[in-house]
Amino acid sequence: MLKCLLCHRSSEPKLRLPWVLSWQPLERPVVCQACWQTFTPIMTSQACPSCGRAQTQRSLCHDCQRWPQQAFYNQALFTYNEAMQAYFEQYKFKGDYRLRAVFRAVLMARLASLQPAIVVPIPVTANTMVTRGFNQVTGWLSDGENSGWLKTKHQTKAVPQSQKKRQARLLTPQPFELTGAGPDLTAKTVVLVDDVYTTGRTIRHAADLILENGAKSVIGLTLAR
Amino acid sequence: MQASELYGRQLALTPLEAQDLPAATQKFVALRVTANRLQCQRCGSVLNRQAAQLPRDQFYCYDCLNLGRVSTLTSLYHISEPNDFPKVDQLTWQGQLTDQQASCAAMIQTKFEAHQRQLLWAVTGAGKTEMLFPGLAWALAQGWRVAIASPRVDVCLELHPRLQAAFANLEIALLHGRQITPYRYCQLTICTTHQLLRFRAAFDVLIVDEVDAFPFAANPRLGYAVEQALKPVSALLYLTATPSQDLLRQVRQHELGLSYLPLRFHQQLLPPIRVTLQPRYWERLKKGKLPWPLRPWLADYANRGQRFLIFVPRVAQLAVVQAAIQQVYPGLKGLTVHASDPERLAKVQAMRNLDVQYLVTTTILERGVTFPGIDVIVLGADDPIFSTAALVQIAGRVGRSKARPTGLVRFICRSYARPVKRAIRQIKLVNRKGRRLRAEMPVVSPLE
Numbered sequence: 017m018l019k020c021l022l023c024h025r026s027s028e029p030k031l032r033l034p035w036v037l038s039w040q041p042l043e044r045p046v047v048c049q050a051c052w053q054t055f056t057p058i059m060t061s062q063a064c065p066s067c068g069r070a071q072t073q074r075s076l077c078h079d080c081q082r083w084p085q086q087a088f089y090n091q092a093l094f095t096y097n098e099a100m101q102a103y104f105e106q107y108k109f110k111g112d113y114r115l116r117a118v119f120r121a122v123l124m125a126r127l128a129s130l131q132p133a134i135v136v137p138i139p140v141t142a143n144t145m146v147t148r149g150f151n152q153v154t155g156w157l158s159d160g161e162n163s164g165w166l167k168t169k170h171q172t173k174a175v176p177q178s179q180k181k182r183q184a185r186l187l188t189p190q191p192f193e194l195t196g197a198g199p200d201l202t203a204k205t206v207v208l209v210d211d212v213y214t215t216g217r218t219i220r221h222a223a224d225l226i227l228e229n230g231a232k233s234v235i236g237l238t239l240a241r
Numbered sequence: 242m243q244a245s246e247l248y249g250r251q252l253a254l255t256p257l258e259a260q261d262l263p264a265a266t267q268k269f270v271a272l273r274v275t276a277n278r279l280q281c282q283r284c285g286s287v288l289n290r291q292a293a294q295l296p297r298d299q300f301y302c303y304d305c306l307n308l309g310r311v312s313t314l315t316s317l318y319h320i321s322e323p324n325d326f327p328k329v330d331q332l333t334w335q336g337q338l339t340d341q342q343a344s345c346a347a348m349i350q351t352k353f354e355a356h357q358r359q360l361l362w363a364v365t366g367a368g369k370t371e372m373l374f375p376g377l378a379w380a381l382a383q384g385w386r387v388a389i390a391s392p393r394v395d396v397c398l399e400l401h402p403r404l405q406a407a408f409a410n411l412e413i414a415l416l417h418g419r420q421i422t423p424y425r426y427c428q429l430t431i432c433t434t435h436q437l438l439r440f441r442a443a444f445d446v447l448i449v450d451e452v453d454a455f456p457f458a459a460n461p462r463l464g465y466a467v468e469q470a471l472k473p474v475s476a477l478l479y480l481t482a483t484p485s486q487d488l489l490r491q492v493r494q495h496e497l498g499l500s501y502l503p504l505r506f507h508q509q510l511l512p513p514i515r516v517t518l519q520p521r522y523w524e525r526l527k528k529g530k531l532p533w534p535l536r537p538w539l540a541d542y543a544n545r546g547q548r549f550l551i552f553v554p555r556v557a558q559l560a561v562v563q564a565a566i567q568q569v570y571p572g573l574k575g576l577t578v579h580a581s582d583p584e585r586l587a588k589v590q591a592m593r594n595l596d597v598q599y600l601v602t603t604t605i606l607e608r609g610v611t612f613p614g615i616d617v618i619v620l621g622a623d624d625p626i627f628s629t630a631a632l633v634q635i636a637g638r639v640g641r642s643k644a645r646p647t648g649l650v651r652f653i654c655r656s657y658a659r660p661v662k663r664a665i666r667q668i669k670l671v672n673r674k675g676r677r678l679r680a681e682m683p684v685v686s687p688l689e
Contacts, residue, residue, distance in 0.1 A: 111310040113295055114303055147255045149295040149314050 020048035021115055022103070046117045054099035058092050058241065067216055068092035068241045083216065087233040088223040090213050091130075092241030093122060100240045104211065108152045116155030119239055123156045123209075130235055132207035134199060136166050138222060139192070143172040153209050156239070165198030166222065177218060185215045192222050194229060202230040213238040245426040249322035249386065249443025251283060251469075253308075253315040262318060269317040272300055283311050284438050285465035304462060305438055307418060322443050322472065324384050326428045332378035334371075334407035341678070342372045345502050349478060350376040352498065353446055358477045360492060363502035364511055364671050365482040365608075365637025370400065372502075373448065374407055380476075381411070381428060385445035388430040388470065390437055392454045392463070394419065395609055400450070401431050434463045440470035447471055452479045452488065453630040454608065482637060483630035483667065503675035509646035510672045512639045514632070514665050516652045522620065526558075526565050535653065536569065538618065542598070543570045549616040551601045552635055554624035556580075562601050562620065575599035578606065607634040613642035616649040623658035632664035 019026050027048045035042070045052075058070045066080035068090045094100055107115040127135065137153035145151070168191055177185060206226050210219050213236065223234040244263040253271055272288075273280045279288040281302035293300045301312035311317075338346055345361070352359045353376050363369050373389075380387050389404070391397050394417045401415045414425055416432035416439075434449065447470060456463070471477060479488065479497070491497040504510070517534050525532035531539060542549055553562055559577040566573060574597045576588045585605075592600050592612055600606070604626065617639050622632060632652075639648035654661060 110306055111301060111312070112303060112306055113301065114292055143257070145297075146314060147257065149297075149299050149301065149312060151296070154296070 018044055020051055021046050021118055022051040023048060054097075056095040056097055058095055060091065063092070065089060067213055068236075068238065070095050070241070079216070083220065086220075086223065087227060088220065088236065090216065090219065090236035090238060090241070091126070092213055092238045093119070093126060094240050096212060096214075096240040108148070108211070111148055111150075113150050113155060116152075120156050123237070123239060124158070127157075127207065127209070127237060130207055130237065132235065133204040134201070134206045136206060136208050136222075136226070138208060138210040138218065139166055139168050141168045141170060141172055152211050157209065165195045166225075167193055167195055169193050177214070182215055185217050188217050188221075190221045190225070191218070192225055194225060201226060203232045205233050205235065206231045207235045207237055210236065210238045211240065213241045244320055245325070246424060247318060247320040248325070248426055249320075249440055251317040251319045251439060251441040253283060253311045254318055255315050259316065259318055263320065265320050267319045267321070269319060271311045271315045271317045272302060272313050274300060274313060281305060281311050282317060283308075284462045285469075286462055308435065308438055317441075319441050322386060324386060324445075326381075326384045326386070328382055328384040330378060331381045331408045331411045332374060333409040334374050336371060338371060339506070341502065341504065342368055345500070346372040346375045348500055349373065350379050352478065353380050353476045356474050356476050357498055358496065359498045359500065360479045360481070360484060360488055361500055361502065362484055362671070363480065363482060364505055364675070365634060366505045366641045367482075367502045368506045369450070369480050370403055377408075377429075380446045381408070383445075386428055386443055387446045387448075388432060388437070388440075388444045389448045389450060390432050390434045390467075391450040392434050392456055393451060393609075394433055396451055396454075397431050397433055399609075404429070404431065434466060437463070437466040437470040442472050443470055444475060445472055446476045446478070448478045448480065450480045451608070452481045453483045453485055483633040485630065501671065501674050503671040503678055505640070505646070507643045507646050508679065509640060510675045511636065511668050512648050512650050513668055513672065514636055514650050514652060516622070516654060516657065516661065516665070518656065519653050520655045522653050522655075526561055529565050529568050531565055531569050532653075535618070538651070539566065539570055539573070542616070543573050546598065547616060548595075548612065548614065549599045549618060550606065550612070550638060551599065552606075552617065552619045553601060553603060554621045554626045556603055558620075559601050559603070566601075573598055575601060577601045579603045580605045604631055606638070607631050608637075610638065611641045612638070614645035614648065615639060617651070619652045621654060622652035622661050623654035623656050627660055629660040629663040629667065632660055633667050636664065636668060
């Protein structure tokens with residue numbers, strides 16, 4: 017009996033003849049079809065090429081026209097809608113670490129298609145690690161992958177990004193620093209992974225830092241936009 | 242944080258949150274980790290190591306997450322219950338109990354005094370809440386801390402104003418998952434059974450209303466919550482109209498006392514269940530036809546204007562049944578209702594206002610609603626979705642008014658499933674008790 021991680025209803029996967037004859041292990045989806053359909057995927061062909069926002073055509077959105085041009089662009093997998101908000105509430109803020117499995121497969125698939133030289137998850141503060149106990153981004157990547165060379169400068173965040181208004185977010189100073197122990201970034205393509213792209217401030221700070229240290233380009237990959 | 246917020250409570254706090262707690266605070270391990278076992282100390286769940294895993298060899302409890310996460314990063318903080326209450330009589334209720342209710346109330350009070358555990362099997366519509374008042378008043382006058390818990394939020398929300406009216410000068414705390422007001426230390430607490438997980442050795446008297454309701458019955462954690470929230474020496478009272486097999490087992494093993502209140506407030510018996518076997522009812526309905534014997538029943542209802550409810554096992558079946566009825570009897574006015582129906586309240590209200598003659602519904606209307614003078618039909622009563630308790634509760638919707646204390650409860654099933662048989666047996670049993678009671682009038686009898 018399988019239980020959907022989001023709605024906790026049990027679902028029986030249908031046994032089909034092609035599967036029986038294929039001798040493959042049974043696919044066990046972690047969420048049910050109904051829950052999965054509440055998330056809205058973003059088509060890359062109909063998104064802002066710079067931030068990944070869902071639009072009707074592929075053109076720079078009004079927010080991105082205000083950012084300076086850089087060797088950085090972002091891709092997002094899903095629109096930040098109510099279902100996504102509920103997901104983050106349960107996963108990040110209530111701390112249900114099991115929910116990392118919901119998006120792991122799609123995120124890893126997209127990551128593989130980008131063929132990055134280096135993958136860096138956006139770090140969380142030391143305090144978050146003590147209270148929440150996990151980095152929500154690292155959870156989606158293969159277990160325990162945490163480079164550690166991109167770090168937050170401060171132990172705590174005075175005010176979490178999610179509680180700020182747009183203007184206050186945009187004024188946030190550089191929160192990250194690089195420790196010396198990282199790999200050589202020269203002429204490499206680096207993929208930065210984060211949970212949500214809202215104003216772009218956080219991920220662009222991290223991208224700036226990596227570009228300053230010699231990387232050729234930085235691609236952002238966020239779950240939601 | 243004030244000390245009183247921790248009296249009899251157990252709160253999961255991280256070291257950061259627990260920095261300036263009062264000196265008397267005790268600290269407990271929140272999640273016990275041993276080589277081959279992982280157990281949450283708040284809800285008692287034994288956890289799956291893989292699912293409960295956090296990075297860096299930490300673990301969390303995924304079962305009681307909604308009450309704030311318990312993990313190896315937190316501890317439970319507690320101050321033992323000081324019973325810091327005035328010892329005065331708080332009861333302002335002026336009403337009268339019937340003779341049976343009064344003797345039942347007296348029995349409840351003696352059980353409280355003796356710190357005993359008790360199951361009160363009172364049929365649907367017996368007037369349970371009022372019977373609690375004398376016992377509650379006595380316990381509160383002793384300076385005891387008392388809680389009334391129920392698995393259902395709606396029950397709590399309905400109980401609170403009634404108790405507040407009966408104890409007008411007492412502050413009553415109401416705790417449930419959706420509330421926003423912060424916790425306050427009160428002598429009388431009304432809460433959902435989930436909220437009991439936040440208490441430790443707090444209550445001298447604990448009353449659990451509608452023990453048979455989901456999710457209490459299906460959830461072993463909540464039984465654990467009851468044990469945790471009670472003081473070592475304390476009284477426990479379960480109230481139900483449909484005791485589960487497990488409760489009856491506890492009665493047989495003398496862990497619980499049992500008393501009956503088999504008559505409704507109007508002194509009438511429960512209407513018995515009548516079963517009709519019809520193996521092909523669903524095939525007929527799918528074709529838009531009414532199967533025998535539904536057709537003659539509805540013809541009769543259409544003639545007399547008798548109001549009724551039809552219960553079906555699944556939401557998807559509502560429309561099918563409704564369509565079939567409309568096709569054959571276009572004159573009958575009715576609606577369909579299910580749990581996530583946005584117009585649920587309006588539709589139930591329409592039924593109350595006599596705007597429609599019938600509702601087709603799922604188990605959401607099994608308890609807590611009263612439509613005077615209705616009949617009930619259950620389609621597919623043998624479906625696993627209908628538990629014994631649900632069936633007895635559904636039968637209990639009938640005959641709830643003094644004006645029409647009887648009515649028809651009719652099941653259409655493919656077979657006599659076990660819950661159907663048990664429901665019939667339960668109703669027969671309480672009716673037998675009720676008949677004896679009416680004949681002899683020695684009031685509520687403790688089990689032999």
